Amino acid sequence: MKWLIDYPPYKIITVLILIIIGVSIKQLEPLIFLLVYGQLMLALCRVPLAFLWRRLRFVIPFVAFSLLFFTLYENRLPVSAGLFTISLYGLEKAAIYSARLLFTMQMLTLLFYRMAMPEFFQALVRLRVPGIFIELILFTLRFTDVLREEAARMLQALRSRGMKRRSLISWTSYAVLSRLLGGLLLRSLARSERIYMGMMSRGYRGIPPQLELSPPEAADRAASAVWLAPVLAIGLYDAIGRW
Known part of the structure; x- marks a missing residue:
């Protein structure tokens, strides 16, 4: 069976x-x-x-x-x-x-x-899931690794400038990491705008990709x-x- x-x-x-x-x-x-x-x-x-x-x-x-x-x-x-x-x-x-x-x-x-992920997203399209939710999941999966790599590069830059890991109870470390998080969010916003403009110039109109099952x-x-x-x-x- x-x-x-x-x-x-x-x-x-x-x-x-x-x-x-x-x-x-x-x-x-x-x-x-x-x-x-x-x-x-x-x-x-x-x-x-x-x-x-x-x-x-x-x-x-x-x-x-x-x-x-x-x-x-x-x-x-x-x-x-x-x-x-x-x-x-x-x-x-x-x-x-x-x-x-x-x-x-x-x-x-x-x-x-x-x-496979393409089959999963196509199944969501067949189930009439709103396209905006499918696109949000797609972008989240696609750019999670990009954000991780960007954060790793920023941490490496801080270490090269003399930042050292201190104890968990350290207000200086909290202040540095909060600025790191803010900078990461600003970079993510700028990068997302560039990606969106590039996709719009290539014909993207918010319609999920259609595949055959x-x-x-x-x-x-x-x-x-x-x-x-x-x-x-x-x-x-x-x-x-x-x-």
């Missing part, structure tokens, strides 16, 4: 529905089943663990912060743990938020596995139903449990 959805519009809609259901669940037990389901789908679609880890490593600090913050901030169901008093209610709350975040990352990993197959619709059915059942179980 085919597990991976190849038609980008179906894939985007399916993953969006899965994420909406996942973040709306308010009990921990269904979320644990969702995480197991998400990992099972990743295995069935043969997503490499390295591909998943490149995304999960960015959310692990948020998971650790939520576990630390809620267990110490909440005061319901306190339990003494040595020098600290932790809250079992806060621990459960942090686990719920963390499980939602991890499930969302699992689904986004499935979404972008074996989907392969037509959907019956296997894509079947795979979409297979992806949705377990999560819909878990969401229904969570809703009935709350009643």
Whole structure:
């Protein structure tokens, strides 16, 4: 059986529905089943663990912060743990938020596995997403590296003029970095204006690029139903449990 959805519009809609259901669940037990389901789908679609880890490593600090913050901030169901008093209610709350975040990352990993960026943007065009949002995403992805390189050059110029890294509690460093940030924003504005004028001179009128996508197959619709059915059942179980 085919597990991976190849038609980008179906894939985007399916993953969006899965994420909406996942973040709306308010009990921990269904979320644990969702995480197991998400990992099972990743295995069935043969997503490499390295591909998943490149995304999960960015959310692990948020998971650790939520576990630390809620267990110490909440005061319901306190339990003494040595020098600290932790809250079992806060621990459960942090686990719920963390499980939602991890499930969302699992689904986004499935979404972008074996989907090229041009296919993703063309699928957004097919789904009637306003062109201004598509263009904003395109420019953000395109010029993130440009901004990073510009910031690296400005930092190198400051070091060549004698700037040294001091402690974190240093008002001089804050003042220098704030001027660096302001200069970076001004340079970005000037560069964006030059890029915009250049694009307008080449015929750009704010219309996203049009590409051809392969037509959907019956296997894509079947795979979409297979992806949705377990999560819909878990969401229904969570809703009935709350009643």
